Amino acid sequence: MRTAVYSTHKFERDFLIRANDNKHDLLFLETRLTRSSTPLAQGCDAACVFAGDDANGEVLEQLHALGVRFLALRSAGFNHVDISRAQELGIAVARVPAYSPYAVAEHTVALMLALNRKLIRAHNRVMELNFSLDGLVGFDMNGKTVGIVGTGKIGEVVAKILHGFGCRLLAFDQAANQQLVDKYDVRFVDMRELCAESDIITLHVPLSESTRYIIDANAIAQMKPGVMLINTSRGGLVHTKAVIDALKSRRIGSFGMDVYEEEEGLFFEDHSDDILQDDTIARLMTFKNVLITSHQAFLTQTAITNIADTTVFNLDCFEQEVRSGNELVLPRQSQILNGSATRTLRHLCKGRKLQLTDRHY
Numbered sequence: 001m002r003t004a005v006y007s008t009h010k011f012e013r014d015f016l017i018r019a020n021d022n023k024h025d026l027l028f029l030e031t032r033l034t035r036s037s038t039p040l041a042q043g044c045d046a047a048c049v050f051a052g053d054d055a056n057g058e059v060l061e062q063l064h065a066l067g068v069r070f071l072a073l074r075s076a077g078f079n080h081v082d083i084s085r086a087q088e089l090g091i092a093v094a095r096v097p098a099y100s101p102y103a104v105a106e107h108t109v110a111l112m113l114a115l116n117r118k119l120i121r122a123h124n125r126v127m128e129l130n131f132s133l134d135g136l137v138g139f140d141m142n143g144k145t146v147g148i149v150g151t152g153k154i155g156e157v158v159a160k161i162l163h164g165f166g167c168r169l170l171a172f173d174q175a176a177n178q179q180l181v182d183k184y185d186v187r188f189v190d191m192r193e194l195c196a197e198s199d200i201i202t203l204h205v206p207l208s209e210s211t212r213y214i215i216d217a218n219a220i221a222q223m224k225p226g227v228m229l230i231n232t233s234r235g236g237l238v239h240t241k242a243v244i245d246a247l248k249s250r251r252i253g254s255f256g257m258d259v260y261e262e263e264e265g266l267f268f269e270d271h272s273d274d275i276l277q278d279d280t281i282a283r284l285m286t287f288k289n290v291l292i293t294s295h296q297a298f299l300t301q302t303a304i305t306n307i308a309d310t311t312v313f314n315l316d317c318f319e320q321e322v323r324s325g326n327e328l329v330l331p332r333q334s335q336i337l338n339g340s341a342t343r344t345l346r347h348l349c350k351g352r353k354l355q356l357t358d359r360h361y
């Protein structure tokens with residue numbers, strides 16, 4: 001199946017080629033999917049997109065007019081895709097629901113530790129032969145209260161790691177996870193209590209209408225002065241200007257961000273020869289107690305291998321007209337699995353780590 005792979009990065013290309021094993025005709029494109037780059041999918045049956053691509057309604061209409069009938073997401077999050085428009089147009093959509101919650105959780109804790117122990121500042125000082133420790137005082141993680149907002153796959157691993165550090169854990173989620181209560185003494189509370197009691201707050205809910213700006217001026221006003229805020233989920237969870245005000249007044253003591261609400265067209269790309277146009281991120285970059293990474297929390301070999309394998313599996317399943325279990329929008333002509341289709345799926349799973357499980361039915 002000819003597939004336009006938008007936003008192909010150097011770090012993932014070889015993984016995709018290996019997973020594909022010459023099955024599909026992959027057209028690697030460095031450019032992002034936007035209104036102006038849709039013509040590049042001419043002659044393709046599928047488009048494969050990354051978290052920074054913009055599959056809005058208009059873009060999907062253009063892809064549909066070109067004959068694209070399948071959108072394979074190389075991400076778990078799908079807030080960059082107009083799902084209802086895809087449904088109306090009859091473009092099937094599948095994602096990679098989980099590739100390594102450990103990758104994202106471990107990066108989350110890396111941001112916490114780096115901010116707390118001021119590692120970037122310390123390293124820069126040492127490089128200048130300044131071996132003074134003044135201004136580098138951190139705190140023991142042991143005994144601190146951490147509020148985890150969203151205890152799904154990633155939030156759960158964060159809880160496990162921080163339990164090992166001896167942190168007291170609070171959580172907010174629409175559905176309490178009893179396992180976390182039993183194993184790690186997590187206490188499920190409402191957002192108000194989580195904000196009021198936490199020394200560190202870390203965000204792991206998806207971006208949706210109900211979670212957009214879950215951290216706004218109001219939520220910040222309820223937080224402990226000097227709180228550490230970490231966002232490795234989606235930029236839109238945080239009202240960035242409210243966070244800047246709180247950093248200026250020191251109500252927020254430090255901020256670690258791997259995602260940014262205006263990251264489209266900025267993150268994942270080399271802009272080192274450009275003039276930075278975004279005044280908000282420019283202001284964030286001036287704080288010594290803000291640590292920014294460019295949406296790299298997922299970036300481990302395990303995660304990239306899993307993303308590539310599942311993406312090719314999703315392409316296989318669409319081509320063979322069988323359910324992958326990863327669909328957000330089913331193909332119009334979706335085949336109900338019968339004996340022969342089940343055999344096809346078993347064949348597709350063969351030789352991969354992917355297992356044929358109940359979710360495929």
Ligand code: NAD
Pocket residue numbers: 076077097098101104150151152153154155172173174175204205206207208210211232233234258259295296297298299
């Ligand atoms: P998940 O679906 O396993 O967990 C999400 C949790 O959020 C669930 O427990 C759900 O009940 C809860 N939730 C959803 N809406 C809620 C609401 N309105 N109020 C309270 N709780 C709500 O997802 P996951 O795999 O843990 O991933 C979480 C997020 O991490 C993704 O949506 C994505 O945005 C982000 N992510 C970031 C990166 C990165 O590289 N930075 C990589 C992967 C995922």
